[in-house]
Amino acid sequence: MSKPVIFNNTVLRDGHQSLAATRMTTEQMLPALEVLDGMGFGCLETWGGATIDAGLRFLKEFPFDRLDAIRSRTKSKHMMLLRGQNIVQYAHFPDDIVETFIKTSAKHGMDIFRIFDALNDPRNMGTAIKAAKAAGKEAQGVICYTTSPVHTTEAFVKLGRELEEAGCGSLCLKDMAGLVPPQQAYDIIKGLKDSVKIPVVLHTHDTAGLGATTYYAGIEAGVDYIDTSVIPFANGTGQPDTARMLSMLENHPRCPKYDLDALQFLREHFTKVYEELKDFTSFSNERVDSDALKYQVPGGMLSNFRNQLKEQKMEDKFEDVFKEIPVVREALGWIPLVTPTSQIVGVQAMLNVKFGRWKNFSPQATDIALGYYGRTPAPVNPEVQKIAAEKSGKDPITVRPADLKDPGMDALRKALAAKDMPTDDEHCVIQAMFPQELDAYYKSKNQPAPAAAPAAAPAPSEPAKAGPTESITLSDSARQYNISVKGKSYSVAVEEL
DSSP states (O other): OOOOOEEEEOIIIHHHHHHTTTTHHHHHHHHHHHHHHTTTTTEEEETTTTHHHHHHTTTTOOOOHHHHHTTTOOOEEEEEOOOGGGGSSOOOOHHHHHHHHHHHHTTOOOEEEEOOOOOGGGTTTTTHHHHHTOOOTTTEEEEOOOOOOOOOOHHHHHHHHHHHTOOOOOEEEOTTTSOOOOOHHHHHHHHHHOSSSSSSEOOOOHHHHHHHHHHHHHTTTTTEEEEETTTSSSSSSSSBHHHHHHHOOOOOOTTTOOOOHHHHHHHHHHHHHHHHTGGOOOOHHHHHTTTHHHHHHOOHHHHHHHHHHHHHTTTOOOOOOOHHHHHHHHTTSSSOOTHHHHHHHHHHHHHHHOOEEEESSSSSHHHHHHTTOOOOOOOOOHHHHHHHHHHTTTTOOOOGGGOOOOOOHHHHHHHHHHOOOOOOHHHHHHHHEEEEEEEHHHHTTTTTTOOOOOOOOEEEEEOOOOOEEEEEEEEEEOOEEEETTTTTTEEEOOOOO
16 A cells, blocks of 8 residues: 655744745744644744845844744754755855755754755756755655646756766755646656655645646655645645645555644644734735646745736736736747746836836846856747846856855855944855845844734845936845836835746
């Protein structure tokens, strides 16, 4: 008889990131930890993604303090989502900073590093994989699922073999937009299970209503683990609910056993938390949205751009903008839509519609076109690359982007010392990614922070090459685009996915 599939639980990270803008506090998590820990999940996802940024920016929590608090109360394995050479930010960092972040996170109790790259470029994952192994922890290599002429079952399986050869102890097929149909999931998982010896995880969202059946198909194909959450931080743009998946698998030979009474306790607790976070929840995230299938983009990107286009009085351009997304994707080498590429492609599509195709290049789309984010799945359109080079004054590169970066830890320690802040590794890696947020945290450290109060966007830092009456800047966190057109300013916010 086949072994039961194992459930990982995402309620402490992806659950509230997907459904409540990553606003769950450590204090709100603590009452659930003993029960979560006793469930026997494969692991608890507790960190990474947007939680480090949001915790520091909005909740005034020092990131490693959360990890310590959860780790001290649990024995389960902990897992975090890591953006490869980007760590949990958007820019590429030098190898020594990536290595220090992973070593330090492991010291604070992280067990599994789920490592992905937005372009599926293994070169951008190699340093993180080696660092996790050096720390005695598990490196889980991620295959980001997307659709395009070059993203075939064979290509995904080939990437899985490459990641196993790179030293990964497990693989994750990450369907960040909830778009993989059940049969496609079956084919990819079956191909991976036939080709690699390490365990395989399937991760999806229920944005388009496919999540539970996609998991069922993956289980039929032999997947070792699936990611589930707990209502109300489940379903919709989150992962399928744990109890729901148990019911779907009833009498299935691979159905696991999890305590339903304990799940009910968790549901009741997190329902209270969800109510406390009602300012950050939305019905549009809770429902099944078949538009995600039509436009082939993550659900959070859909809802956010509807709002942004309305604010800019471009709501009549909604169809035009979303029709432009595949045009941008193809031109930029059919890149997947996952943080940060989903935001970059969406904004570039909007700029193409607003100003004319490729008349106004965002700095980030420019860098993708020129290779500064890594190797794209297909070649970048030569004409688009030429425009990007001319507008930016930069040459295309083919090397691994981090190879162009000098070591950074010494400079971080000096910067912290100059501000009279601690210079330990923990503060150095946070300083590298979120310097403005770290400053704000220390300024408010001795003051009571408003409960989950939204913070102002950081000042723009990276100007684009633009005409005299048009300019675009992007904040350090890649969340706030400020567009100036003929003296009129427009603010475009982007969501985490």
